[in-house]
Amino acid sequence: MRDYVAAALTGGFPEALTRDSYDRNDWLRGYLTQLIHRDAPDLVGLRDSNGRHEVDVVLEYPGLGLVGLEVKTSATVDAKDAKHLAWLRDERGDSFVRGIMLYTGPRPRELDDRLIAAAIASLWQ
Numbered sequence: 773m774r775d776y777v778a779a780a781l782t783g784g785f786p787e788a789l790t791r792d793s794y795d796r797n798d799w800l801r802g803y804l805t806q807l808i809h810r811d812a813p814d815l816v817g818l819r820d821s822n823g824r825h826e827v828d829v830v831l832e833y834p835g836l837g838l839v840g841l842e843v844k845t846s847a848t849v850d851a852k853d854a855k856h857l858a859w860l861r862d863e864r865g866d867s868f869v870r871g872i873m874l875y876t877g878p879r880p881r882e883l884d885d886r887l888i889a890a891a892i893a894s895l896w897q
Contacts (some may be wrong), residue, residue, distance in 0.1 A: 801828050801843040804874060804892065825859045837869035843892075844875045851884045861886055 805828065812823040829841035840860045844853060851858070857871030880890045 797817045797843065800845055800892075804843050805829055806896070825856050827856050827860050830860070837867050838864055839869055840871045842871070842873045842874060846875055847877045849873050849875045849877065849883065849889045851887070854883045854887045854889075857887050858884060 783832060827840045828843050831838075831839045831841070840857045840858075842854065842857055844855070853875075854871060856874050857873065859861060861868040861871055873885075873887070873889045874892045874895070875889050876892055877891075878888065878891055879895070880888055883889055
């Protein structure tokens with residue numbers, strides 16, 4: 773991770789990020805989680821006990837509800853990409869307010885009930 777941060781600070785692009793989409797997704801997920809954590813220090817990630825479901829970031833606001841965030845390095849996403857957010861929605865019922873899939877595409881779009889895709893760039897707009 774230190775190499776990725778150094779590359780971001782110097783404008784470089786680590787070789788690992790050019791060859792493996794998992795590395796890019798992992799780096800981007802970590803970077804965005806750090807940015808979000810500055811404004812919401814109580815965020816957590818969530819993984820179920822058998823490892824079948826994982827949500828990158830879960831924010832719970834007492835009295836308001838729960839928001840789940842996932843990060844994808846893809847320029848296109850659909851409802852199947854949000855399967856972990858859908859699982860969280862179904863598990864938490866009415867306390868689940870919104871699931872947001874952050875992706876590299878250009879515009880927001882509805883994916884499913886209470887699940888949306890939002891452009892990563894919208895974090896800086």
